[in-house]
Amino acid sequence: xxxxxxxxxxxxxxxxxxxxxxxxxxxxAEDVVIVREVKALLSLGLTxxxxxxxxxxxxxxxxxxxxxxxxxxxYRIRIAEVEQRIDELTALRERLTGLLTDAExxxxxx
Amino acid sequence: xxxxxxxxxxxxxxxxxxxxxxxxxxxxAEDVVIVREVKALLSLGLTxxxxxxxxxxxxxxxxxxxxxxxxxxxYRIRIAEVEQRIDELTALRERLTGLLTDAExxxxxx
DNA sequence: CTAAACCCTCCCCCCAGGGTCAAGGTCAAG
DNA sequence: CTTGACCTTGACCCTGGGGGGAGGGTTTAG
Numbered sequence: 001x002x003x004x005x006x007x008x009x010x011x012x013x014x015x016x017x018x019x020x021x022x023x024x025x026x027x028x029a030e031d032v033v034i035v036r037e038v039k040a041l042l043s044l045g046l047t048x049x050x051x052x053x054x055x056x057x058x059x060x061x062x063x064x065x066x067x068x069x070x071x072x073x074x075y076r077i078r079i080a081e082v083e084q085r086i087d088e089l090t091a092l093r094e095r096l097t098g099l100l101t102d103a104e105x106x107x108x109x110x
Numbered sequence: 111x112x113x114x115x116x117x118x119x120x121x122x123x124x125x126x127x128x129x130x131x132x133x134x135x136x137x138x139a140e141d142v143v144i145v146r147e148v149k150a151l152l153s154l155g156l157t158x159x160x161x162x163x164x165x166x167x168x169x170x171x172x173x174x175x176x177x178x179x180x181x182x183x184x185y186r187i188r189i190a191e192v193e194q195r196i197d198e199l200t201a202l203r204e205r206l207t208g209l210l211t212d213a214e215x216x217x218x219x220x
Numbered sequence: 221c222t223a224a225a226c227c228c229t230c231c232c233c234c235c236a237g238g239g240t241c242a243a244g245g246t247c248a249a250g
Numbered sequence: 251c252t253t254g255a256c257c258t259t260g261a262c263c264c265t266g267g268g269g270g271g272a273g274g275g276t277t278t279a280g
Contacts, residue, residue: 067217079203082202082206092155093189093192096154099185100189103185115267157266
């Protein structure tokens with residue numbers, strides 16, 4: 001992890017580390033778990049905002065962040081988003097290949 | 111088209127409209143063609159920078175922006191990008207559905 | 221003459237941070 | 251005690267394709 005990422009999470013309200021007397025941030029074990037969880041979720045394409053239910057699930061005392069109903073809902077929303085994006089990109093590929101072959105044939109015939 | 115979009119294209123160096131005496135932008139017929147072309151290409155997911163070859167092709171006197179070799183290359187690059195993205199999203203969907211079913215079964219068993 | 225409807229430039233916002241900076245704290249060796 | 255190396259802090263600008271709005275000039279219809 002980079003310092004930037006952790007501080008960005010804090011700016012998003014996902015972390016609230018204690019401050020030492022000299023102003024340095026102090027992270028406890030829970031913070032470490034949260035950072036790892038957020039990083040994993042962001043790599044799945046969720047937005048920082050969409051990670052909230054998972055973190056609440058952890059803070060509620062669960063070992064896993066994804067056993068709460070809200071987390072399952074967040075998973076399903078993300079899956080639907082991914083599938084819609086795949087459909088869009090598939091249609092886009094069709095359009096592009098069509099344009100390419102069209103332009104190619106136009107070149108050879110002209 | 112919105113004013114914002116056209117001025118953004120100008121900021122990217124894709125358009126260079128004349129200025130009237132009062133400072134207003136004056137667009138000629140070629141500008142209109144370019145704006146339409148850029149908009150179409152951006153809707154295909156190309157970046158503003160990637161539209162350069164198409165515009166040069168138009169300015170070179172071609173009726174179509176995609177008959178120049180550089181345009182065909184740009185199409186092929188974009189197709190490859192789209193295919194790679196589809197592969198990534200497909201793998202991501204696998205991961206997400208795996209996580210979802212895992213979390214669901216964990217809930218029912220615990 | 222005036223009000224509406226244009227146009228202009230300039231600035232802040234999105235998202236998940238990355239890069240760079242000056243200022244200041246901490247800790248070891250000398 | 252001081253120096254140097256390393257750490258942290260907040261603050262600023264950058265990404266792409268614009269959206270939204272402020273504040274001001276211009277043009278046109280009534």
